[in-house]
Amino acid sequence: MLKYFMPVTVFFSYLNQIYPLKEHLVTYLSEKVTKIEIKKGKYLISPLDKEDCMYFLVKGAVRGFTKIENKKITTWLEVEPVLIGRIRSIDGQGITEEYIEAIEDCELVVINKEMLTYLYDNYFEINYIGRVLIERSYAAAEERAFIARIPTAESKYLRFLKTYPHLIERIPLRLIASFLSVSEETLSRVRTKIAKCTVFTE
Amino acid sequence: MLKYFMPVTVFFSYLNQIYPLKEHLVTYLSEKVTKIEIKKGKYLISPLDKEDCMYFLVKGAVRGFTKIENKKITTWLEVEPVLIGRIRSIDGQGITEEYIEAIEDCELVVINKEMLTYLYDNYFEINYIGRVLIERSYAAAEERAFIARIPTAESKYLRFLKTYPHLIERIPLRLIASFLSVSEETLSRVRTKIAKCTVFTE
Known part of the structure; x- marks a missing residue:
């Protein structure tokens, strides 16, 4: 039988691989951290949220976005397992205009700033x-x-393919386009061109 | 009388403000870290350098740049006091095409990766x-x-003014333009326009 809720166990296992957690720290953490679920399309963070938390994404895909001149600009894309949040604001330089949105149904562990x-x-x-x-x-x-x-x-898309091969199948094309600051039409054209080149060189 | 070379003393003082350094750690560090000087226009790091070091910039201004499609692109600009280096490569994901160039005569403390x-x-x-x-x-x-x-x-330049007011007087316009991915002519025009607006609103 698992001692802790599954997402918390995954989180501890992730931390433990970086540096072994002592038993009393695991006990302390297991009392303090909480888990949440966010449905696809919902916001984990919006500029209205005042509480400053970090999140460990146990399952799912998320994007950060901001609004520049009233346009939503995808600033980052992540899938589990990863630590996410408005990390800048820990240093007192928060991007208050930041949103985090679930691209898939997500499970997360919450770590608040005081803790x-x-x-x-x-x-x-x-x-x-x-x-x-x-x-x-x-x-x-x-x-x-x-x-x-x-x-x-x-060139942007080729770099994207190289850096984020694990995102290609999971993230919708429109969000990859937004992340790369190109239109969806341009990205579709680029993908078709690259696919053709790959066929010829295989 | 100062116990250590001046740049090393500045470095220790900087670290000490973040967390107090124990005497034996100061002794250890003072034996291990070295200082270097780089003349304006010279490279601190080029893709040819295999050794992986971090540097504490005690005095001077530097830029990081990379070559994209044979064009030098300024990726960052910094002035003292700051820790710089190919920090990404510590994680084994180095941008090997990265250069660091002195914009002014610089003094630095060297911290090698093994240490x-x-x-x-x-x-x-x-x-x-x-x-x-x-x-x-x-x-x-x-x-x-x-x-x-x-x-x-x-909008880029207005954000630059807000984030980096300390860089405006020290970094040449051509490098600010390169950092913002705009032409020098465009940046000059933008600066003139903003200066005029400031006069009108004062």
Whole structure:
């Protein structure tokens, strides 16, 4: 029999692979973290949310988006397992205009900011784990900054294919187009062209 | 009399503000870290460099750039005090095509990857400090990904003014233009327009 709710167990197992969690930390965490479910199309975070949380995505796909000049711009795309949230705001520089939307039905573990601060101050191994996880988030943000600078739709999509092969089958084309800042029509054309090239070179 | 070379002292002071460094850690670090100077226009890192280091910029201004379709694209701009480097490659996902160039004469403290791994494994407070520093780098990367998606040159420059007021006087216009992915002529026009608006509203 599982001691904790399944999503929390998955979360602990994920952390444990980065640095072994001591039993008393597991006990503490299992009392504090909560799990939530979000249906496809619903918002996990909108600019109206004042509480500052981080989330571990146990199951599902999500996107971050923001509005620039009244247009929804997809800023990131993620599937499980991954830590997500308005991580910038931990540093007091929050993008308040940020939304997080479920692309599929999602299961998540919630970690609120007060608890996280407490953990960082009292459990040094959480700093080790936090550092490793934020290094991953940082690498992902650098990649997004890079992909946004690629000048042509074709090169953008080729980079997308290389970096995010696991997203191609799960994320709708319109959201990939929004993430790459190209129109859906252009992206469809690029995909057809690349598919033809692949056939010829096989 | 200062016990350590000046740049190293500045570096320790910077770290100490994030989390107090124990005396034995200061002693260890002061034996291990080295300092270097790079003249304006020279490369701190080019894709040819195999050694993976991080740098603490004590004095000066630098830019990261990459080549996309044979064009130099400025990916980031920084002035002291800041931790810089090919941080992505720590996670084994290095952008090997990355360059770091001195925009001014620079003084830096060098932290090599082996030492950093040793520190993370043996000094838990370094994980606390590392986490805080990488959170800052992450926030900066998110901001760069955001600014790259802003559709018009004017909105991009207004965001640049808001986020990087400390860079305006120190970074040449051509590099700001490159960072914003707009031509220097367009950026000059935008600056003139904004300057006029400011005069009218004052």
